[in-house]
Amino acid sequence: MLEVLLENEFGHIELYELAKGLQALRFVHQKGQGSVSLYGGQVLSWQPHGQQPVFWLSETSHYRSGKAIRGGVPLCWPWFGGEVKLPNGELHKVSNHGFARQSQWQIADIKLLVSGVEITLSLTGEQLSPHWPGAFELTQTLVFDESFVQTLTMKNLSQQTLEYTGALHSYFCVGNAQETQIPALNDVLYDDKLSGSNGQQSVLKNCLGPTDRIYHSSKSMVIVDHKWQREIEVSSQGCQQWVLWNPGEEAKTIADLHADGENEFICLEAANTHWQAIASQTSVSISQTIKLKVIG
Template sequence: MLEILLENEFGRIELYQLATGVQALRFVHQKGQGSVSLYGGQVLSWQPNGQQPVFWLSDTSHYSVGKAIRGGVPLCWPWFGGEVKLPNGELSKVSNHGFARQSQWKIADLSMSDTTVEITLSLFGQAFSSYWPAACELSQTLVFGESFQQTLTMKNLSDQTVEYTGALHSYFCVGNSQETEIPALNDALYDDKLSGYNKQKSTLENCMGPIDRIYQSSDKMVIVDHKWQREIEVQSHGCQQWVLWNPGKGGQNMVDLHAEGENEFVCLEAANTDWQEIASQSSVSISQTIKLHVKR
């Protein structure tokens, strides 16, 4: 199955079948190319012309309903990590990162100009999970051009206040995670999910794991990739934390991470890891803007 959804003098957007139950959009535009899975509403790739890919995608990712896709920008929502707040306020252990990344999103709008490809996806419904029964509507706008902008708007359609945690879980492609730094993180306190020690401060030598940290910062970050001589600037909006994750050699035990894959990416996630309220019938948004600076 292949369907051209939009074509003009600047490019083309196609819908294709990636696997059973997994449809995706891909675009070729005069500024670059990219792809987005409707399953998970997940950006899979983006490569501006003349650049290395910006997002990393595992060669051995699952593409099947009920499993998360490894790479691109998974949406962690309405909970980040393995804990949800139930409607009665109690916390409960759950599988990681919520249902948005394992739900079927719909195309709400597509447009293409000389400078950008804009894709809006939506997810609408209720009782997606017994842990989070509220009716909700998510809208995700993706603007691919020379830079990339992603906005996730969450509307609470129920008559109760709801609480969420979440993240735009970007897998950034780098020349080598061992030759990659993020200097602005050195100024921030972090909770170390691996050791359990909170409010740490230390210099991050490089981005090779095992690393799993929640930084208390919403500052603009610059990923300095020495091997590819590239800087990736990431600015978040509406997010209070950055999560930094790379599995290191432990990645070799993950079936959906190809051999040596841990050398090729760093996850820097625009996140809210503390519970955030959304009042009944209200909307809130989180977003990120990504810009590339190539030194060569």
């Protein structure tokens, strides 16, 4: 199935079948091309004209209901990691990263402009998880032009304050993770999820793992990709941490990660890993902006 939803002199946007029962949007524009899955409300790809792809997508990713898609920009919401906070304040173990990335989103708006493509998706629900039963509305705005801007707005429709943790779980495509650096993370305090140690500081020599760290910084980051001779600048708004993840040799144990894929990406995630309150009938937003720069 293929349906052209919008077409003009700047490009076109089409709806296609990603897999049986799963739909996605694909656009071609004079500024570049990309795709977004309605399942999970997940950006799958973005490639500005004349550039290498910005986001990485596994060749063996699962595309079926109940499974997360490996790559692109999954949404971790309404919890990050594998814990939720119960009404009595206790933490309860759950499956990783919440239900937004395994939910069916709706198209709210699409625009084909001279500057680029704008896609707005929405997800509304209540009682989607016994661990997080609150009524909510999510609105995700995606702007693809010279840069990429992703904004996730969370509205609490319930009668009580809700709390969330979350992340914009970006898989960045790089020439080689071992030849990639993020200088702004050097000597920033981090918690190491692999060793269980907190409050560490070190120099990050490269981005090939196994690495799973929560860095306590909200400053803009620059991913220096020496092999592809480019920089990816990532800034966040409304987020308190950065999460850096690459499985390294442990990739062999991940069924939906193709062979040697760990060398092709790094995950740098704009995140709130500490519980954040959303008062009843109010909204909060988190966002990230991504820009590219060629280096000589």
